[in-house]
Amino acid sequence: MTAAAPAGLALPTPLPTPPPPAPVIELVGGRKTYQTGSLSFEALRGVDLRVEAGEYVAVIGPSGSGKSTLMHVLGCLDVLTSGTYRLTGHDVGELDEVDLAAVRNTQIGFVFQQFHLLTSLSAVQNVELPLVYRGLGRAERRALAVEALERVGLGDRLENRPGQLSGGQQQRVAFARALVGGPAMILADEPTGNLDSTSTEEVLGLLDALHAAGRTILLITHEAEVAARAARVVRVLDGLIQEDAR
Structure with a gap:
């Protein structure tokens, strides 16, 4: 039972419940057709996909399945x-180039x-690059880039150039560059494809940690053990989409 307000005093109006946040990805009836002369090929044939904030989703499929086309669409590359x-x-369809x-x-x-x-360029300079295009000042760029590299465990390699880093370390620099601007999602396309088993485990561990920290991750791969x-x-x-499980 709700208590009555004292005489002459009105109870405050309850605040409205805020709407749930929009999903990071909402794809409805997605079709993509490529035209070459009189020939056409439908790479996506009515795909629905929804990814909520903080999810870690792997997209897997063999060559020619439409996986790469889906990645290009979700990454706004097509x-x-x-x-x-x-x-x-x-709505991405309403945006110009x-x-x-x-x-x-x-x-x-x-x-x-x-x-x-x-x-x-050094590791920290590579990570700064997306922020250059946003017009951020040098000091702010450097601070954000250093923070991103520390987050991926490379705070002691700031001034190393790519040639001075292992493959796994270079991929972690790439992850720091992806993280530095605080994006809505990380889109990783075959991120372990050029790595040995040790570096692969290193990168997959980083993805696990980013997911645990609440990052939204979309991983594109053809390897079942990675997915x-x-x-x-x-x-x-x-x-x-043949299966959407777990």
Whole structure:
């Protein structure tokens, strides 16, 4: 029973319950068709996918399954032929090329199989690069880059160039660069593809730690044992999601 308010004193109006946050990824009826002359190929055939904030999802599939096309769409590197893709609640289909570039820089932290580090720059300078494009000042860039490298366990390698680092260390620099701007999600495309078993375990351990810290991670891989580290596995075959389990 709710207590009555004292005479002459009104009870405060309850605050409205805030709406739940939008999913990081919401893909509905996603189709992607490639046209070459009179020939067309449908790489995605009506895909639905939802990823909530803080999830760790692996997308797995063989070559030609549509996995890479799905990654390009989710990373705003390509756009759907039809269907809807919302990233953190925003309809990507309504964005122009300038807006898409801004989304890639601010909302998505990319990590690829190739490390894509500039060999002439130190680790900390490589990590600073996304922040240069945002127009941040030198001191702020450096502080954020150092923090990101410390987060991936490379606080003692700030001034090392890529050639002075192991493959696993270079990939951790790439992760620091992906993290530095505070993106909505980390999109890792075959991040262990060029690594030996020791460095692979190192990187997978880093992904586990980032997930435990609340990061949203989308891992693209063709290796079942790598995908098994994720909390949830999505399988793609012939342009369709065949299984969405765990």
